[in-house]
Amino acid sequence: MPHLNDVTRGRLLYGGDYNPEQWPEETWHEDVRLMERAGVNTVTLGVFSWSRIEPAPGQRDFGWLDRLMDLMHEHGVGVVLATPTASPPPWMGHLHPDTLPRDADGRTEWWGGRQHFSHSSATYRRYAAAVTEDLAVRYAGHPALTLWHINNEYCTYDFGDEAAARFRDWLRHRHGTLDALNTAWGTAFWSQGYGDWAEVLPPRHAHYMKNPAQVLDFKRFTSDMLLECYTAERDIVRRHTPHLPVTTNFMPLWAGQDAWRWAEEEDVVSVDLYPDPRDPSGAQSGALVQDMTRSQARGPWMLMEQAAGPVNWRRVNHPKPRGLNRLWSLQAVARGADAVCYFQWRQSRQGAEKFHSGMVGHAGERGRTFQEVERLGADLARIAPHVSGSGVTADVAVLHDWHSWWAGDQEGRPSREVDYPGVLGAWHRALWQAGLTTDFAHPVHDLSGYRLVVVPQLYLLTDAALDNLLAYVRGGGTLVCGFLTGVADQDDRVRPGGMDARLRELFGIRTLHEWWPLEPGETAACEGGLRGTLWSEELEPDGTADETVAYRGGELDGLPAVLRKGRAWYVSTLPEPGALRALLARVAAGAGVRPVLDGLPDGVEAVRRGELLFLLHHGREPVTVDVPGTHRDLLTETTVTDRITLDRYGVAVLRP
Known part of the structure; x- marks a missing residue:
């Protein structure tokens, strides 16, 4: 090819x-x-x-x-x-x-x-x-x-008649029968049961909330x-x-x-x-x-x-x-x-x-x-x-799935303040600021090559994806999951207990009693100075967790905000940026993942591609970066020993 x-x-x-x-x-x-x-x-x-x-x-x-x-x-x-x-x-x-x-x-x-x-x-x-x-x-x-x-x-989206006909064909291929479609879409709710394929339409304008499984499909x-x-x-x-x-x-x-x-x-x-x-x-x-x-x-x-x-x-x-x-x-x-x-x-x-x-x-x-x-x-x-042609190596994978995004982005969710791209961006930003290069992966991809796998949020997880995550941890990998993960199956059917039982056992959670979304600007205080934003959860631990960080004050006082059981972490809130960065940096270090370059000034990004070290300065004031050893800066064709000064928006491409 x-x-x-x-x-x-x-x-x-x-x-x-x-x-x-x-x-x-x-x-x-x-x-x-x-x-x-x-x-x-x-x-x-x-x-x-x-x-x-x-x-x-x-x-x-x-x-x-x-x-x-x-x-x-x-x-x-x-x-x-x-x-x-x-x-x-x-x-x-x-x-x-x-x-x-x-x-x-x-x-x-x-x-x-x-x-x-x-x-x-x-x-x-x-x-x-x-x-x-x-x-x-x-x-x-x-x-x-x-x-x-x-x-x-x-x-382009299309809700017209020809698209409706193709949608019905697509649904027949996916579900097989009307009975299977009705089961997948949960049409017993609101008297939505379909008795003829001709009745099935795209999710056109409706008086009130649309069927979320129909929208997902x-x-x-x-x-x-x-x-x-x-x-x-x-x-x-x-x-x-x-x-x-x-x-x-x-x-x-x-x-x-x-x-x-x-x-x-x-x-x-x-x-x-x-x-x-x-x-x-x-x-x-x-x-x-x-x-x-x-x-x-x-x-x-x-x-x-x-x-x-x-x-x-x-x-x-x-x-x-x-x-x-x-x-x-x-x-x-x-x-x-x-x-x-x-x-x-x-x-x-x-x-x-x-x-x-x-x-x-x-x-x-x-x-x-x-x-x-x-x-x-x-x-x-x-x-x-x-x-040209060289690769970028990462020890960290961030998991992302469009189907999970589609399913979670529904009208009747617990909080419309929860924006999937925003949560994904917050977790990636914390890793980026910590100097950790990341790949992205689908939740059923082979994860064995990564020391750390991060799941900012995957509301929908298939059985295959769940089994893959558990196998990754059993194989010695370190897993960190954010809130509202593992809630629904492939048809947006809420799993018993509000979180898949396999995940609850993995993290040391006996019961997820309630989701407690936070108002804009509201925070949830936790031990160690950590403050959560956007979301919190009423979790009852099962006593098997090796480490917890508890909420302090309010309805969730004393309940775990963060749990660690072995190499599996669960974070039931969105920590403020500095706290999330510190948490992920700590977990990464424990998993044997190191930054590309230690001691970087704020605003300086370091990435290795092949044998080259790229230094990218995102600030307007000059900074000095320690780069132990002797290098050749390919952009200026000069030799750099131990340190280099980057001007406003400066870049260096260093070859050993």
């Missing part, structure tokens, strides 16, 4: 989405001049070009794309050729209204934006396959073509239907170019795709990443997405999109301060990226994204943005021979 290494060949890919159809052809030659100056070696073409390629049903206009492909090849720029199927032409919706999705209220999502297609529409799929086939036939042998990019940011169905769209186009291009890798771009931690399953269908795993430059946690949230994407890829991955400056879709869109774009780009490389790309090459002058930055901004080549892009290109060229 083709791999990203087949494209990089010792390089780091550098470039981004190129939309030259928005510009007169004389601009194209100016673009390639600037690409050469910036060190750009890859561009993505055709992402939103369907109406240009197929101006009317069945017609084809490839002349402009032929000239572009030739121009890129002449200047040594490889092409990631996209199928344009994320944004159908207006004629499709006009002639075939069945291709347009409908929301939960039955309203049609019209053309005029993007992603206005029904994943279940046979008509849409037929047109998408035809244009993909013609692209593959025409460019399969073109020397500029290096990689295929299918569609773009798959993110619909989210699973949506991910699967979008995946069908992807694999249909992937299989077409693979047939013509079996030697070229295929990808599509994930959005970071987006709820609509089971990215574990999707990643298995990709040759290259890629992601779009847009941390807010004003967010104090922006660097950590970026690291989380990078760690997750690397784990899905099981090796090097592709940063398909980022912003060179501001985006255009936040309430206030701030530019990146001087040096931040370089810092965050090199952070991605440190955490496994072999491609650093942007949306987009040249900033648009018209359309909905004209205020979204480009590598070449409205200020042109004299602008600060392009000057920083040019510097980054030189940095990547310096380090590429030493880093």
Whole structure:
């Protein structure tokens, strides 16, 4: 199977989405001049070009794309050729209204934006396959073509009639019979029992709360239907170019795709990443997405999109301060990226994204943005021979599962203040601040290679996942679980006792009496100065725990907030950031996990990739970092002995 290494060949890919159809052809030659100056070696073409390629049903206009492909090849720029199927032409919706999705209220999502297609529409799929086939036939042998990019940011839901029919088919395949469906969905509640498949619908607008098991299955169905769209186009291009890798771009931690399953269908795993430059946690949230994407890829991955400056879709869109774009780009490389790309090459002058930055901004080549892009290109060229294709090793795994997220994110839950991505981010941030490199893993993955496994929250756990966690601990691993874990089975059926009995025995819990969610700003005091936020639980221990940290004061006074039984820890609240960091650092040390580098100043991140040590300074004031021994800084081509000073947003890439 083709791999990203087949494209990089010792390089780091550098470039981004190129939309030259928005510009007169004389601009194209100016673009390639600037690409050469910036060190750009890859561009993505055709992402939103369907109406240009197929101006009317069945017609084809490839002349402009032929000239572009030739121009890129002449200047040594490889092409990631996209199928344009994320944004159908207006004629499709006009002639075939069945291709347009409908929301939960039955309203049609019209053309005029993007992603206005029904994943279940046979008509849409037929047109998408035809244009993909013609692209593959025409460019399969073109020397500029290096990689295929299918569609773009798959993110559509559809509650329409054709989707409803496909949903019923999907449910028949999953559950088999109506009796099994009624059991799985718990339809005895609220008189929801189904007597005919025709009665089964997507979870459209309802008078009150929707059936959570129905909603869960619909989210699973949506991910699967979008995946069908992807694999249909992937299989077409693979047939013509079996030697070229295929990808599509994930959005970071987006709820609509089971990215574990999707990643298995990709040759290259890629992601779009847009941390807010004003967010104090922006660097950590970026690291989380990078760690997750690397784990899905099981090796090097592709940063398909980022912003060179501001985006255009936040309430206030701030530019990146001087040096931040370089810092965050090199952070991605440190955490496994072999491609650093942007949306987009040249900033648009018209359309909905004209205020979204480009590598070449409205200020042109004299602008600060392009000057920083040019510097980054030189940095990547310096380090590429030493880093491309190498891996990142982690002793810690953070468990994450989309199905658990989907199930827990229901209307009738104990606290709507509990936000799964927020809890996941808090635990990853604590590990990141402690200097511990982490992988992500699915709860049924082989965990035996990790010294420490962390479960911030997995509300839904299958029997296979539970057995896997128990086997991991029995095999000598250290496990730390956060609150509201192991509550429900695969159909969102609450397990007897409110937590699976196997987990209760593992942690030394006799009874989980009640969940005690906390109000915003409310805290729960505990022994040792620990304070919990967001959540607490009324736990009765069974007397087998080796260590407990008790709540102090209030209704839960004296009851355990934290329990340890052997190598298994349970944390029934969300400790404040400093306390969570200290707790996880202590547990990690006990499991034999050490930070990448001891004694790091605040705001400095250290990551090892292969033989290289990346030091990334996320602060604005210079700091000095102790790095025992003698190293070569590949970015400055200087020798470093025992210590190095990093300036504002400074980066060092040290080779022993």
